[in-house]
Amino acid sequence: MQRVAIVDTGLCNVDSIWRALEQCGAKGDVTRDPHDLDVADKIVLPGVGAFPDAMRLLNEYGLVDAIRENVIDHGIPVLGVCLGMQLLASRSCEVAPTDGLGLIPGDVVRLLPLGGERVPHVGWNEVHANRASLLLGSIPDGADFYFVHSFHLRCLASDDVVATTPYCGGVTSMVERDHIFGTQFHPEKSQLHGLTLLKNFVAI
Amino acid sequence: MLKLRVIPTLLYKDFSLVKGVQFDGARVVGSPMQAVQVYNLRNVDELCFFDISATPEGRGPDFALIDELADRCCMPLTVGGGVRTVDDVANLLSVGADKIAVNSVLFDERSLLRAAANRFGSQCMVAVIDTRMNERGVVTVWSHNASIDTGVDPVDWARELEASGVGEILLQSADHDGVMAGYDLGTLARVRDALTVPVIASGGAGTFEHMVDAVKIGGADAVAAASMFHFTERTPMEAKMHLAANGVPTRC
Numbered sequence: 001m002q003r004v005a006i007v008d009t010g011l012c013n014v015d016s017i018w019r020a021l022e023q024c025g026a027k028g029d030v031t032r033d034p035h036d037l038d039v040a041d042k043i044v045l046p047g048v049g050a051f052p053d054a055m056r057l058l059n060e061y062g063l064v065d066a067i068r069e070n071v072i073d074h075g076i077p078v079l080g081v082c083l084g085m086q087l088l089a090s091r092s093c094e095v096a097p098t099d100g101l102g103l104i105p106g107d108v109v110r111l112l113p114l115g116g117e118r119v120p121h122v123g124w125n126e127v128h129a130n131r132a133s134l135l136l137g138s139i140p141d142g143a144d145f146y147f148v149h150s151f152h153l154r155c156l157a158s159d160d161v162v163a164t165t166p167y168c169g170g171v172t173s174m175v176e177r178d179h180i181f182g183t184q185f186h187p188e189k190s191q192l193h194g195l196t197l198l199k200n201f202v203a204i
Numbered sequence: 205m206l207k208l209r210v211i212p213t214l215l216y217k218d219f220s221l222v223k224g225v226q227f228d229g230a231r232v233v234g235s236p237m238q239a240v241q242v243y244n245l246r247n248v249d250e251l252c253f254f255d256i257s258a259t260p261e262g263r264g265p266d267f268a269l270i271d272e273l274a275d276r277c278c279m280p281l282t283v284g285g286g287v288r289t290v291d292d293v294a295n296l297l298s299v300g301a302d303k304i305a306v307n308s309v310l311f312d313e314r315s316l317l318r319a320a321a322n323r324f325g326s327q328c329m330v331a332v333i334d335t336r337m338n339e340r341g342v343v344t345v346w347s348h349n350a351s352i353d354t355g356v357d358p359v360d361w362a363r364e365l366e367a368s369g370v371g372e373i374l375l376q377s378a379d380h381d382g383v384m385a386g387y388d389l390g391t392l393a394r395v396r397d398a399l400t401v402p403v404i405a406s407g408g409a410g411t412f413e414h415m416v417d418a419v420k421i422g423g424a425d426a427v428a429a430a431s432m433f434h435f436t437e438r439t440p441m442e443a444k445m446h447l448a449a450n451g452v453p454t455r456c
Contacts, residue, residue: 189280
């Protein structure tokens with residue numbers, strides 16, 4: 001059975017993602033102890049929170065180095081969800097400029113409405129693949145997933161952007177670089193397609 | 205394209221789900237756990253759960269209950285009722301709520317919004333605004349379960365809340381609540397036009413056509429309904445199919 005370390009910064013809803021992963025046949029381990037990451041097969045960085053607070057807490061718990069070591073040196077797959085995906089970036093301008101984990105080159109920027117769109121972007125919206133993705137597996141192109149966010153990750157390398165969503169000129173809805181994955185939407189709240197995506201992650 | 209959300213609202217009081225008319229005369233309509241399980245099976249877009257006796261009873265949210273309900277939700281869950289502190293927000297998020305709704309606390313301590321938005325992000329803070337027509341025939345913001353007229357214009361109040369960091373407004377008309385004769389479209393359109401955050405229309409839905417009006421006339425980004433789903437055979441999925449047939453994109 002796959003052991004998935006779910007990183008708990010104390011800011012977010014870890015319960016939902018834990019349950020969804022268990023439903024996918026994984027053993028979820030909610031933790032803020034860096035040593036737990038060393039024995040995990042996979043790492044999930046979940047959802048809610050503002051960027052600076054989340055990074056401060058990851059640093060305080062010694063998780064920044066633990067995540068980077070496991071992902072970069074040991075090739076442990078990581079999935080960032082919502083804010084967790086944004087934390088993979090080089091930096092963010094939410095509240096105050098803050099460095100991220102630096103696993104996906106790019107900046108987290110505020111969504112800018114182009115045609116009267118509302119920010120935050122809240123609700124179900126389409127996810128369109130730019131290229132083949134392990135996570136999207138058997139999920140139909142353009143399937144709806146649940147979003148709730150005001151910022152998104154603008155990648156430096158366009159190849160890192162696996163899927164986009166038509167909102168505010170194009171939201172980066174999924175990133176993928178080798179074994180580093182991120183979804184701006186919440187798979188754990190996206191019913192059938194969300195569970196399929198998590199199953200695909202567990203199966204990697 | 206972003207889909208219009210159809211949101212069943214669950215009101216919780218004295219261990220049951222209730223629904224009244226114009227914020228009065230609550231009737232028991234079922235158990236929260238059962239309702240959450242049914243809506244989860246039906247893959248609804250989102251659920252709102254409001255503990256309407258928390259503030260009147262001077263207590264905080266029932267975290268154990270929310271924990272249990274959220275365990276059954278593979279869908280987004282907005283929770284309100286009795287939220288007064290940043291710790292309340294943190295604890296609700298940690299037991300599985302996705303968005304936190306606040307109302308009464310905003311009249312004494314609006315700084316909670318900024319503090320919570322800075323820590324958890326604006327996207328998870330929803331402000332509920334209760335409106336009612338006062339004796340002078342003007343629709344104003346009402347506090348204390350829509351029993352006291354603050355005299356404030358809903359547009360001014362909504363703008364202040366947006367400036368304080370709220371991520372979404374749930375605009376509720378106490379006059380239209382439970383009457384099932386349509387939303388307060390005039391106030392909805394005025395508030396929605398004044399803001400850049402999404403607005404959820406609440407109070408008054410009796411038919412699918414009311415929902416179409418809320419979107420096309422009122423500009424709503426989401427429509428909430430309680431009585432229609434509790435007291436009629438209509439389901440959220442049928443509502444979405446009707447909306448889609450009328451040119452409103454939904455997930456169906």
